[in-house]
Amino acid sequence: xxxxxxxxxxxxxxxxxxxxxxxxxxxxxxxxxxxxxxxxxxxxxxxxxxxxxxxxxxxxxxxxxxxxxxxxxxxxxxxxxxxxxxxxxxxxxxxxxxxxxxxxxxxxxxxxxxxxxxxxxxxxxxxxxxxxxxxxxxxxxxxxxxxxxxxxxxxxxxxxxxxxxxxxxxxxxxxxxxxxxxxxxxxxxxxxxxxxxxxxxxxxxxxxxxxxxxxxxxxxxxxxxxxxxxxxxxxxxxxxx
Ligand SMILES: [Zn+2]
Ligand SMILES: [Zn+2]
Numbered sequence: 154x155x156x157x158x159x160x161x162x163x164x165x166x167x168x169x170x171x172x173x174x175x176x177x178x179x180x181x182x183x184x185x186x187x188x189x190x191x192x193x194x195x196x197x198x199x200x201x202x203x204x205x206x207x208x209x210x211x212x213x214x215x216x217x218x219x220x221x222x223x224x225x226x227x228x229x230x231x232x233x234x235x236x237x238x239x240x241x242x243x244x245x246x247x248x249x250x251x252x253x254x255x256x257x258x259x260x261x262x263x264x265x266x267x268x269x270x271x272x273x274x275x276x277x278x279x280x281x282x283x284x285x286x287x288x289x290x291x292x293x294x295x296x297x298x299x300x301x302x303x304x305x306x307x308x309x310x311x312x313x314x315x316x317x318x319x320x321x322x323x324x325x326x327x328x329x330x331x332x333x334x335x336x337x338x339x340x341x342x343x344x345x346x347x348x349x350x351x352x353x354x355x356x357x358x359x360x361x362x363x364x365x366x367x368x369x370x371x372x373x374x375x376x377x378x379x380x381x382x383x384x385x386x387x388x389x390x391x392x393x394x
Pocket of ligand 2: 164
């Protein structure tokens, strides 16, 4: 599996950090985790096209995680090449209603010539080819999910937005990589993590590596030292597992 960190930002628009999003290249295809503003642009910057995406996972419906879904689906119909291969859309509770409402607002996102398979998986496992996606509810919104993706004995976990959640520690247990929100160095905000709470989760889950994402502007003035295995994420970072 190859991971490309497309964005590491929060709801605050930033030139250096696009909305939090990752691209995961697997033998079952390319998986896009979240699609907030400017994620499609970051996808192009990473050398990929909209048509390369096979599976989209939305961790929840906040605009900083979903706005570019419309951009992407519109391009599947009216971009350079009309999409024909199947596209999977996976989310938590309400993902079908979310898509129905989106298509009422933007009828042009309804597939013209390809199959869009939408699955609501608030807690469970989906297998696509040789890849399994395991979801669990996170502490942020009713529909929020974290997702663990496994292939050939390697595992990567994406938290989406969340506060402290025992389910996150369980989902991330001994993962090869945890890509986790850590919105603030110190500030306590319900539904988000800060550094001390993230360290608690890392002690419980013992992932091999951790990339911190969903970084608010508060991080720009951070001059502390992060203990291993934590790494402050940067847009464009890539890693092979
Ligand atoms: Zn959110
Ligand atoms: Zn967010």
